[in-house]
Amino acid sequence: MSYGKQVVWCPKSPKRHKRFGTPAHVMQDWEVDETGEFLRVIDDSVQTDHGPHLDNIWTCMVCGADAVKKDPAAK
Numbered sequence: 001m002s003y004g005k006q007v008v009w010c011p012k013s014p015k016r017h018k019r020f021g022t023p024a025h026v027m028q029d030w031e032v033d034e035t036g037e038f039l040r041v042i043d044d045s046v047q048t049d050h051g052p053h054l055d056n057i058w059t060c061m062v063c064g065a066d067a068v069k070k071d072p073a074a075k
């Protein structure tokens with residue numbers, strides 16, 4: 001998923017730090033036993049239910065700073 005334009009940036013180095021960690025909801029295929037008990041992951045990203053959301057925390061993967069977010073309503 002992509003917003004198609006910059007929506008967050010690192011407060012310490014906006015030009016250089018361009019990778020962020022943030023939660024995404026991903027569907028997985030699991031191998032389970034006859035009771036439904038988890039055994040292992042067959043496919044860890046069958047499909048992405050919801051990509052990164054601006055309401056979640058975004059953390060710079062370079063320096064660990066909390067990302068600054070662009071207000072979606074702002075032009």
Ligand SMILES: [Zn+2]
Pocket residue numbers: 010011012013017060061062063064065
């Ligand atoms: Zn950073």
